[in-house]
Amino acid sequence: MKSAVVTFPGSNRERDMMHALELVSGRKPEAVWHADTSLPDVDLVVLPGGFSYGDYLRSGAIAARAPVMDAIRAFAARGGMVLGVCNGFQMLTEAGLLPGALMRNAGLTFVCREVQLETASTANRFTAGMRKGETWRCPVAHHDGNYFADAETIARLEGENRVAFRYANGTNPNGSINDIAGIANEAGNVLGMMPHPENYVDAQQASTDGRAFFESICGAFAAA
Numbered sequence: 544m545k546s547a548v549v550t551f552p553g554s555n556r557e558r559d560m561m562h563a564l565e566l567v568s569g570r571k572p573e574a575v576w577h578a579d580t581s582l583p584d585v586d587l588v589v590l591p592g593g594f595s596y597g598d599y600l601r602s603g604a605i606a607a608r609a610p611v612m613d614a615i616r617a618f619a620a621r622g623g624m625v626l627g628v629c630n631g632f633q634m635l636t637e638a639g640l641l642p643g644a645l646m647r648n649a650g651l652t653f654v655c656r657e658v659q660l661e662t663a664s665t666a667n668r669f670t671a672g673m674r675k676g677e678t679w680r681c682p683v684a685h686h687d688g689n690y691f692a693d694a695e696t697i698a699r700l701e702g703e704n705r706v707a708f709r710y711a712n713g714t715n716p717n718g719s720i721n722d723i724a725g726i727a728n729e730a731g732n733v734l735g736m737m738p739h740p741e742n743y744v745d746a747q748q749a750s751t752d753g754r755a756f757f758e759s760i761c762g763a764f765a766a767a
Protein backbone atom coordinates (compact mmCIF):
# COMPACT_ATOMS: atom_id res chain seq x y z
CA MET A 544 0.00 0.00 0.00
CA LYS A 545 1.37 3.37 -1.06
CA SER A 546 0.47 6.22 1.27
CA ALA A 547 1.06 9.94 1.78
CA VAL A 548 0.82 12.09 4.90
CA VAL A 549 -0.01 15.79 4.56
CA THR A 550 1.68 18.30 6.86
CA PHE A 551 0.17 21.70 7.65
CA PRO A 552 1.73 24.51 9.70
CA GLY A 553 0.94 23.32 13.25
CA SER A 554 0.57 19.58 12.51
CA ASN A 555 2.21 17.52 15.25
CA ARG A 556 1.35 13.86 14.59
CA GLU A 557 2.62 13.54 11.03
CA ARG A 558 5.74 11.63 12.08
CA ASP A 559 3.76 9.31 14.36
CA MET A 560 1.43 8.58 11.46
CA MET A 561 4.34 7.96 9.06
CA HIS A 562 5.91 5.61 11.58
CA ALA A 563 2.67 3.62 11.98
CA LEU A 564 2.10 3.40 8.22
CA GLU A 565 5.66 2.29 7.53
CA LEU A 566 5.61 -0.24 10.37
CA VAL A 567 2.44 -1.91 9.16
CA SER A 568 2.63 -1.47 5.36
CA GLY A 569 6.41 -1.91 5.04
CA ARG A 570 6.58 1.16 2.78
CA LYS A 571 7.73 4.64 3.66
CA PRO A 572 4.88 7.15 3.18
CA GLU A 573 5.38 10.16 0.91
CA ALA A 574 5.45 13.57 2.57
CA VAL A 575 3.01 16.14 1.17
CA TRP A 576 3.01 19.84 2.13
CA HIS A 577 -0.19 21.89 2.57
CA ALA A 578 0.81 24.24 -0.25
CA ASP A 579 1.25 21.41 -2.79
CA THR A 580 -1.32 21.37 -5.55
CA SER A 581 -0.95 17.73 -6.58
CA LEU A 582 -0.58 14.38 -4.85
CA PRO A 583 1.94 11.61 -5.51
CA ASP A 584 0.67 8.33 -6.95
CA VAL A 585 -0.66 6.72 -3.75
CA ASP A 586 -3.55 4.56 -2.50
CA LEU A 587 -4.13 6.39 0.78
CA VAL A 588 -3.80 10.03 1.85
CA VAL A 589 -3.73 10.82 5.58
CA LEU A 590 -4.52 14.14 7.25
CA PRO A 591 -2.79 13.84 10.64
CA GLY A 592 -3.48 15.35 14.04
CA GLY A 593 -2.24 18.63 15.40
CA PHE A 594 -3.13 22.28 15.66
CA SER A 595 -3.10 23.38 12.02
CA TYR A 596 -2.88 27.18 11.74
CA GLY A 597 -3.09 27.34 15.54
CA ASP A 598 -6.74 26.18 15.50
CA TYR A 599 -7.62 29.76 14.55
CA LEU A 600 -11.20 30.44 13.40
CA ARG A 601 -12.24 26.83 14.12
CA SER A 602 -10.10 23.69 14.34
CA GLY A 603 -9.44 22.52 10.77
CA ALA A 604 -11.29 25.44 9.12
CA ILE A 605 -8.24 27.11 7.55
CA ALA A 606 -6.61 23.78 6.58
CA ALA A 607 -9.83 22.86 4.76
CA ARG A 608 -9.11 25.79 2.41
CA ALA A 609 -5.40 25.01 1.88
CA PRO A 610 -4.17 24.56 -1.74
CA VAL A 611 -3.71 20.78 -1.30
CA MET A 612 -7.39 20.29 -0.47
CA ASP A 613 -8.55 20.54 -4.10
CA ALA A 614 -6.22 17.65 -5.00
CA ILE A 615 -7.51 15.66 -2.00
CA ARG A 616 -11.12 16.33 -3.00
CA ALA A 617 -10.40 15.10 -6.55
CA PHE A 618 -8.52 12.05 -5.20
CA ALA A 619 -11.49 11.15 -2.95
CA ALA A 620 -13.94 11.68 -5.81
CA ARG A 621 -12.11 9.07 -7.90
CA GLY A 622 -12.25 6.57 -5.04
CA GLY A 623 -8.90 7.19 -3.32
CA MET A 624 -8.84 6.47 0.40
CA VAL A 625 -8.60 9.52 2.67
CA LEU A 626 -8.11 9.15 6.43
CA GLY A 627 -8.37 12.09 8.84
CA VAL A 628 -7.28 11.62 12.45
CA CYS A 629 -8.22 14.18 15.10
CA ASN A 630 -7.33 17.53 13.49
CA GLY A 631 -7.58 15.63 10.19
CA PHE A 632 -11.16 14.62 11.03
CA GLN A 633 -11.92 18.27 11.80
CA MET A 634 -10.48 19.22 8.37
CA LEU A 635 -12.64 16.63 6.59
CA THR A 636 -15.86 17.99 8.15
CA GLU A 637 -14.78 21.58 7.45
CA ALA A 638 -14.01 20.62 3.83
CA GLY A 639 -17.43 19.00 3.43
CA LEU A 640 -15.92 15.57 2.75
CA LEU A 641 -17.67 14.24 5.87
CA PRO A 642 -20.95 15.50 7.40
CA GLY A 643 -21.37 17.16 10.79
CA ALA A 644 -18.98 19.18 12.96
CA LEU A 645 -16.55 18.73 15.83
CA MET A 646 -17.61 21.09 18.60
CA ARG A 647 -15.80 22.07 21.81
CA ASN A 648 -15.63 19.16 24.28
CA ALA A 649 -18.64 19.07 26.63
CA GLY A 650 -16.29 19.58 29.62
CA LEU A 651 -14.75 22.64 27.88
CA THR A 652 -11.22 21.38 28.55
CA PHE A 653 -8.51 19.71 26.50
CA VAL A 654 -8.70 15.96 27.17
CA CYS A 655 -5.61 13.74 26.86
CA ARG A 656 -6.23 10.17 28.01
CA GLU A 657 -6.86 6.60 26.96
CA VAL A 658 -10.39 5.61 25.93
CA GLN A 659 -12.02 2.37 24.84
CA LEU A 660 -13.24 2.17 21.27
CA GLU A 661 -15.80 -0.18 19.82
CA THR A 662 -15.42 -1.03 16.15
CA ALA A 663 -19.08 -0.26 15.43
CA SER A 664 -19.09 -0.97 11.70
CA THR A 665 -16.94 -2.83 9.21
CA ALA A 666 -18.96 -1.55 6.24
CA ASN A 667 -16.24 0.73 4.87
CA ARG A 668 -12.83 0.20 3.27
CA PHE A 669 -10.89 1.11 6.43
CA THR A 670 -12.41 -1.23 9.02
CA ALA A 671 -13.49 -4.08 6.71
CA GLY A 672 -10.72 -6.28 8.09
CA MET A 673 -11.49 -5.58 11.76
CA ARG A 674 -13.85 -7.45 14.06
CA LYS A 675 -17.21 -5.72 14.41
CA GLY A 676 -18.18 -5.20 18.07
CA GLU A 677 -14.64 -5.62 19.35
CA THR A 678 -13.43 -3.11 21.94
CA TRP A 679 -9.86 -1.81 21.94
CA ARG A 680 -7.69 0.77 23.70
CA CYS A 681 -6.80 4.06 22.03
CA PRO A 682 -5.57 7.48 23.21
CA VAL A 683 -7.30 10.82 22.56
CA ALA A 684 -5.88 14.36 22.78
CA HIS A 685 -8.22 17.18 21.75
CA HIS A 686 -10.41 20.08 22.81
CA ASP A 687 -12.80 20.00 19.85
CA GLY A 688 -13.91 16.38 19.61
CA ASN A 689 -17.61 16.65 20.40
CA TYR A 690 -19.14 15.25 17.21
CA PHE A 691 -22.45 16.86 16.29
CA ALA A 692 -24.84 16.61 13.34
CA ASP A 693 -28.56 17.26 12.90
CA ALA A 694 -30.99 14.43 13.71
CA GLU A 695 -31.54 13.55 10.06
CA THR A 696 -27.80 13.19 9.40
CA ILE A 697 -27.29 11.08 12.54
CA ALA A 698 -30.19 8.80 11.54
CA ARG A 699 -28.62 8.42 8.10
CA LEU A 700 -25.14 7.68 9.48
CA GLU A 701 -26.56 5.06 11.84
CA GLY A 702 -28.93 3.58 9.23
CA GLU A 703 -26.15 3.25 6.66
CA ASN A 704 -23.67 1.73 9.15
CA ARG A 705 -21.33 4.66 8.72
CA VAL A 706 -20.44 5.05 12.41
CA ALA A 707 -17.11 3.23 12.29
CA PHE A 708 -16.02 3.78 15.90
CA ARG A 709 -17.82 4.53 19.15
CA TYR A 710 -16.46 5.31 22.61
CA ALA A 711 -17.26 2.25 24.74
CA ASN A 712 -17.89 1.48 28.41
CA GLY A 713 -18.59 5.06 29.47
CA THR A 714 -15.27 6.43 28.19
CA ASN A 715 -16.72 9.15 25.89
CA PRO A 716 -14.28 12.03 26.59
CA ASN A 717 -16.13 14.83 24.81
CA GLY A 718 -19.94 14.36 24.89
CA SER A 719 -20.32 13.37 21.21
CA ILE A 720 -23.77 12.27 20.03
CA ASN A 721 -24.31 8.49 20.21
CA ASP A 722 -20.73 8.18 21.54
CA ILE A 723 -19.50 8.69 17.95
CA ALA A 724 -15.69 8.60 17.66
CA GLY A 725 -15.37 8.09 13.89
CA ILE A 726 -17.49 8.07 10.74
CA ALA A 727 -17.17 7.15 7.06
CA ASN A 728 -18.57 8.81 3.96
CA GLU A 729 -21.27 7.19 1.83
CA ALA A 730 -18.81 5.48 -0.51
CA GLY A 731 -16.69 4.16 2.40
CA ASN A 732 -13.42 5.63 1.09
CA VAL A 733 -13.18 8.64 3.43
CA LEU A 734 -12.96 8.13 7.20
CA GLY A 735 -12.50 10.56 10.07
CA MET A 736 -11.85 9.68 13.71
CA MET A 737 -10.89 11.66 16.81
CA PRO A 738 -8.71 9.03 18.62
CA HIS A 739 -5.10 8.37 17.63
CA PRO A 740 -4.55 4.71 16.62
CA GLU A 741 -1.10 5.68 15.27
CA ASN A 742 0.09 6.09 18.86
CA TYR A 743 -0.71 2.48 19.79
CA VAL A 744 1.14 0.44 17.17
CA ASP A 745 4.59 -0.13 18.54
CA ALA A 746 5.78 -2.40 21.38
CA GLN A 747 7.46 0.66 22.90
CA GLN A 748 4.07 2.37 23.27
CA ALA A 749 1.48 1.60 25.98
CA SER A 750 -0.45 -0.75 23.70
CA THR A 751 -0.42 -2.12 20.17
CA ASP A 752 -4.22 -2.18 19.87
CA GLY A 753 -4.12 0.36 17.01
CA ARG A 754 -2.27 -2.02 14.70
CA ALA A 755 -5.41 -3.92 13.71
CA PHE A 756 -6.81 -0.73 12.19
CA PHE A 757 -3.72 -0.15 10.02
CA GLU A 758 -3.57 -3.83 9.10
CA SER A 759 -7.21 -3.61 8.02
CA ILE A 760 -6.42 -0.60 5.79
CA CYS A 761 -3.49 -2.49 4.22
CA GLY A 762 -5.80 -5.47 3.74
CA ALA A 763 -8.02 -3.36 1.51
CA PHE A 764 -5.17 -3.42 -1.03
CA ALA A 765 -3.95 -6.96 -0.49
CA ALA A 766 -7.44 -8.20 -1.40
CA ALA A 767 -7.84 -5.89 -4.40
Ligand SMILES: NC(=O)CC[C@H](N)C(=O)O
Nearest residue numbers: 592593629630685686687
Ligand atom coordinates in the same frame (compact mmCIF):
# COMPACT_ATOMS: atom_id res chain seq x y z
N1 LIG B 1 -4.51 16.09 18.56
C1 LIG B 1 -5.18 16.82 17.71
O1 LIG B 1 -5.18 16.59 16.51
C2 LIG B 1 -5.91 18.02 18.27
C3 LIG B 1 -6.96 18.56 17.33
C4 LIG B 1 -7.44 19.96 17.67
N2 LIG B 1 -6.35 20.90 17.63
C5 LIG B 1 -8.15 19.92 19.01
O2 LIG B 1 -7.53 20.15 20.01
O3 LIG B 1 -9.31 19.66 19.03
